[in-house]
Amino acid sequence: MSIVRCEELSRYYYQGAENAIEVRALDQVDLQIEPGEFVSIAGPSGSGKSTLLNMLGALDQPTSGKIWIQDELLNGLNKTELADLRLRRLGFVFQSYNLIPVLSARENVEFVLQLQGVGAAPRKARADSMLERVGLGELTDRRPAEMSGGQQQRVAIARALASEPDLLLADEPSANLDSQTTADLMNLLTELNRSLGTTIVMVTHDTEVMHYAERQIKMRDGKIVN
């Protein structure tokens, strides 16, 4: 069974006076991603890659078309059901890391587990283990402001993977990093994809970064072009 399946997925925005201008951010997209794949979605600005990622992450609703995460049809799920799905089955890595500034690296990772209702002891153990895995075993008590961009993004990856999601969605994860840190981060994602078997979908506009993924999807004008 595919981990992601989209059928004729569209997302239109309306702008201008009386919403006269229709912007087709996503236009009749069909997509299927299999478990364990590492997929990159690339394209120029405005091509619809982030919109597609938002759809896959159940963060936004399509104008038309259908989308499944494994066997779960997202269309028609209410806000609470979508929140539950994101909490239990999806992991997110954002361009700006989006860590909670007042929490330490370990607490940031723990927070998602707490939302899932994991007890204090296993929560801490799993957070430490994930931070160890991303190479931050020594920095568990540091707060985001005390870490470099690359380290913060590793914490964000540990946070996204700690809950053992079916699908990891990464939105331009290396956009704010230098080339060496980017290479380290991409190697880490590749290694995690192989060792944990987590399906990864990554949006990037960086052609070098996109080649770390085993499958590359290119988008233009809201459509998949390859």
Next chain:
Amino acid sequence: MQLVWALAWRNLWRNPRRTLLSAGAVAFMVFILIFVVSMQYGSYDTMVNHGASVVHGHVQIQRTDYVDEPRVRFVLEGAQALATRLRNDKSIKAATARAMSTALASNEETTHGAMVIGVDPANESKVSWLPRAVDEGRYLATTGNRTAPAAEAVIGRVLAKNLGLTVGDEIVLLGVTPEDGMAVLIANIVGLISSGQPALDRALVHVPLGLFQEAFEMQGAAHSVAVMYDDFNDASADSDVLNNAIADTLKETADTPGGPPNVALWNRLMPEIQGAIDSDKASSGVLYSVLVILVTFSIANTFVMMLFERTREFGTLLAMGAKPLTLRGTIQLETLLLAAIGGLVGALLGALTTYFVGQAGISLGAEAESVLAQFQMPERIHFGVLWKALPMAVLLMICTTQLAAWFATQRVHRMQIVEAIREEM
């Protein structure tokens, strides 16, 4: 759970100045509530105690028919025994029996109406401040071991002036006995009372209770028993202490012609004071409500600002699967901590300030002091800490800030996650 508390606590100190200002607003409100309410209730104590210690007492026991129609024949047999019994109870500060009648007060040339009150001098001064209002001569001597009461009287200064009498003169009082005979009471004036209350000063005559009973042929009876408590809030018209003492000492029951004795509390005896207190509570309640609303709005505004600043953080948490109610719960927790900090500081400062200022007393100004002194009222208002105001003020602020936070964070439900994540921090 520990993580949620840690998050709430640390979030408070992300912007220390704002947190301190908000907590300061809560502290100020709690401080004001404790200080002003303590002072307010302290002034009620003064009003009630002063009013009660003119004549009535906190509780007054009389025959029911005497309450409706104060005739000299409606006597309370066993009144002195009742007063003695009540004085022996620890919960009661003082109690005294009195006999009262209107009379004609005469000198050699003129006659004026008077209110003659037979009092127990030793106990009257514990119930009433009138014995201390003697500004010429002295008050009635206590009977001591003597069996016969002294034939002496203390009269109002205006009555003395109207009758052309002064200390050392003789006053003749003519009244009616319970059996409709003529009562004649002759006494030497030993003191003049200036109570500051014209009605009293032009009619009041205090004589020893025994002298009154002899002259009015009361056969040991009296008309009322006045009872004072340390705290008027302890007074109850239906206490076991009163009911048992009445049952043991008085002859009046539900079956006797006058009915059972009437036990009246200070607020029935002095409805004007109760009315003044009710009115003051209502108007101050409006003032406090306005202040609380102002502080609550300022806190709500703070939370609206905070929410805007943390939009991306909330968007991220919502994206990760946090429910809006969970996020609002963490903000409620932050508010609780904020209100608790402000509340505790306000309660501490409020209690300390109230204690020291209350001990020193608040002067109402030189002019007011002379007027108050004339009415035998304290020149400064003294008050204690109204302890129950502390938890009530803190709880009130906790509840209102919780409400403010709840309304301010409604926006979390309407938050568009995709837009929130992109928000600049």
